Amino acid sequence: MATATLVPAGAGDPRDAVVGASPWRVALHALYRDRSAMAGLVMIFLLAALALAAPLVAPYAPNAQPDIIALKNAAPSLAHPFGTDEYSRDVLTRIIYGARVSLSIAFLSVMVAATVGTAYGAIAGYAGGAVDTAMMRLVDALLSIPVVLLLIAVATLWDGRLGVVGLILMLGLTGWFGVSRLVRSLVMSARADEFVTAARALGASHARIVALHILPQVISPVLVAATLAVGNVIVIEAGLTYLGVGVQPPHASWGSIFHDGMNSLASSWWVSLFAGVALVITVLAVNLVADGLREALNARQLPAR
Amino acid sequence: MTQPPLLAVSDLRTYFYTSAGVARAVDGVSFTIGSGETLGIVGESGCGKSVTALSILRLVQRPGRIEPGSRIVFEGQDLLQLDDAGIRRVRGNRIAMIFQEPMTALNPVFTVGDQIAEVVRVHASASRRAAWDRAVEMLTMVGIPAPAERARQYPHQLSGGMRQRVLIAMALVMSPALVIADEPTTALDVTIQAQILELLADLQQRLGTSIAMITHDLGVIAEVASRVVVMYGGEVVEEARVETLFTEAHHPYTEGLLHAMPRVGRRQERLAVIPGNVPPPTAWPSGCRFRDRCPYAWERCEREHPPLYQIGTGHVSRCHLAEEPERRERARGASPSAVASRGGAA
Numbered sequence A: 001m002a003t004a005t006l007v008p009a010g011a012g013d014p015r016d017a018v019v020g021a022s023p024w025r026v027a028l029h030a031l032y033r034d035r036s037a038m039a040g041l042v043m044i045f046l047l048a049a050l051a052l053a054a055p056l057v058a059p060y061a062p063n064a065q066p067d068i069i070a071l072k073n074a075a076p077s078l079a080h081p082f083g084t085d086e087y088s089r090d091v092l093t094r095i096i097y098g099a100r101v102s103l104s105i106a107f108l109s110v111m112v113a114a115t116v117g118t119a120y121g122a123i124a125g126y127a128g129g130a131v132d133t134a135m136m137r138l139v140d141a142l143l144s145i146p147v148v149l150l151l152i153a154v155a156t157l158w159d160g161r162l163g164v165v166g167l168i169l170m171l172g173l174t175g176w177f178g179v180s181r182l183v184r185s186l187v188m189s190a191r192a193d194e195f196v197t198a199a200r201a202l203g204a205s206h207a208r209i210v211a212l213h214i215l216p217q218v219i220s221p222v223l224v225a226a227t228l229a230v231g232n233v234i235v236i237e238a239g240l241t242y243l244g245v246g247v248q249p250p251h252a253s254w255g256s257i258f259h260d261g262m263n264s265l266a267s268s269w270w271v272s273l274f275a276g277v278a279l280v281i282t283v284l285a286v287n288l289v290a291d292g293l294r295e296a297l298n299a300r301q302l303p304a305r
Numbered sequence B: 001m002t003q004p005p006l007l008a009v010s011d012l013r014t015y016f017y018t019s020a021g022v023a024r025a026v027d028g029v030s031f032t033i034g035s036g037e038t039l040g041i042v043g044e045s046g047c048g049k050s051v052t053a054l055s056i057l058r059l060v061q062r063p064g065r066i067e068p069g070s071r072i073v074f075e076g077q078d079l080l081q082l083d084d085a086g087i088r089r090v091r092g093n094r095i096a097m098i099f100q101e102p103m104t105a106l107n108p109v110f111t112v113g114d115q116i117a118e119v120v121r122v123h124a125s126a127s128r129r130a131a132w133d134r135a136v137e138m139l140t141m142v143g144i145p146a147p148a149e150r151a152r153q154y155p156h157q158l159s160g161g162m163r164q165r166v167l168i169a170m171a172l173v174m175s176p177a178l179v180i181a182d183e184p185t186t187a188l189d190v191t192i193q194a195q196i197l198e199l200l201a202d203l204q205q206r207l208g209t210s211i212a213m214i215t216h217d218l219g220v221i222a223e224v225a226s227r228v229v230v231m232y233g234g235e236v237v238e239e240a241r242v243e244t245l246f247t248e249a250h251h252p253y254t255e256g257l258l259h260a261m262p263r264v265g266r267r268q269e270r271l272a273v274i275p276g277n278v279p280p281p282t283a284w285p286s287g288c289r290f291r292d293r294c295p296y297a298w299e300r301c302e303r304e305h306p307p308l309y310q311i312g313t314g315h316v317s318r319c320h321l322a323e324e325p326e327r328r329e330r331a332r333g334a335s336p337s338a339v340a341s342r343g344g345a346a
Helices: A023-033 A035-052 A091-127 A129-143 A147-157 A163-173 A177-191 A194-201 A206-242 A254-262 A270-301 B049-056 B084-090 B112-123 B128-141 B160-172 B190-207 B218-224 B242-248 B252-259 B299-303 B326-334
Strands: B007-018 B021-033 B038-042 B064-066 B071-074 B095-098 B178-182 B210-215 B227-232 B235-241 B309-312 B315-317
Touching: A023 A035, A023 A270, A035 A091, A035 A270, A091 A129, A091 A163, A091 A177, A091 A206, A091 A254, A091 A270, A129 A177, A147 A163, A147 A206, A163 A206, A177 A206, A194 A206, A194 B095, A206 A254, A206 A270, A254 A270, B007 B049, B021 B038, B021 B049, B021 B235, B038 B049, B038 B218, B049 B071, B049 B178, B049 B210, B095 B160, B112 B128, B112 B160, B128 B160, B160 B190, B190 B210, B190 B218, B210 B218, B218 B242, B227 B242, B227 B252, B235 B242, B235 B252, B242 B309
Parallel strands: B038 B210, B038 B227, B095 B178, B178 B210
Antiparallel strands: B007 B021, B007 B064, B007 B071, B227 B235, B235 B315, B309 B315
């Protein structure tokens, strides 16, 4: 039923593109046509594949120190394309292994944040009244706490032994405030939709209304916000690790590699540079996808309003 | 009526507690609907007719509240005394509602078949398959061609008239005893309006459903209703059989509504209007709520809130003219253009 490839991008109503398809398929189709979003998606998949296949693709073991004297801070060469760090470890290998830590922390903590924030915001927005007021004032209070300082404080209390799971939880549980505000306002407006009243008039329970009629409207903005948040969290994790309270040595994350290179930045710039480049590429890719998603999912809204 | 009515609303008060004050949107409304009957509820925007409809199914949202003392007795039980699960068993099952905007009353992300089937799955523990078959059956019944294919389509792929048919199918799928139709034809073209009204009348005949038809359009009332309740300012101002209302309207507001209705065969430069607007529900005027817009108003109307006077059999009117009918004639004599000649009370 899709004769859509004949339609030039941006021409007319996106609904015309895929006749008879569900709104979600229309959105997917729009995303598929968005070149920069697809480029971002491909980059993310490549990075994820590299991270998953790290033992297969990395030229060395992540913490191997082949020759701490001769190979200390060796410049990029054929044997070590990104050079070595001050312990003679191969930077390319460490960046590949670091991708595992950095990417999983970013994606998983955003999932935690999005889930908690959606549930919290949905309850507040659907309940309304005093419940909503109390819940949202709490969020206001939490938002006033500088998150990075809080993270440093907690990480310090744990004496820097949070571990990856601890970091994911920490970042997730401090990252949902914004999402909850977004979801709350979306739920409040969705609640006023006539088809929600219609569903109530037909006898649907609260759980059913939230699950079938309200959350589907909330998903797309949350998806966009979450994708953007992935970029942010990667940077925050790198920052925490750089400050010494994130991922602990000898484990590699992009932040820790960047940190390792800082001591000798003037003489052996490659250590920090390549870690930084990996970070920038990832954040860029994630943002491209987020932009594409926003466009695509806006198109989905067309039939409704 | 010898048997008790299907629905008896008595002294319904629905107030909204806003920062601008207490809005008494529905303020002491009583009426009944018999089995198989179509009751018209008429009034202009803001008169409280939609809030009345929502109140019956307890769908009024904060800051609105149905005041204690109100009673909505349906099939022998007071809906206002039911718990959450109890009222949910009534909604969509025994009493269904058809909304005004077929564009917005359907969820854009589900197929129309799914949405009809959902009602079945909520109320009857039917299998997915059986619910879907029932949905297709309902689409056939409301006259949608190629129902099996249409069921798999999304609301945005259907025309306004089709969507309204889908909403009717959703309302009727559980064969409710009462359907509340809130301006079901207002958003549609005139030709489609006629089709939808015909469909409703036809289904009512077949299923024996009672209908509460809420509208501002007296033409719709004339077509479908047997009895009419006219609302103004959150109150019932007149109630009569439909023929009585059109020939012997008593309340000046009803008179005004009838004059504001365009008619074929009557040459008019401009349509007559009722001057002014409905006052805000936070500050109804003292005495009669219509007095600021009434061509007959005198000092008693300001002083004394009129009760519902009995005018004839099944005909009541909330107007002091019932006790002082000579004032209507005098006012007409003074300014014949104010109100066209029309017979007085029966």
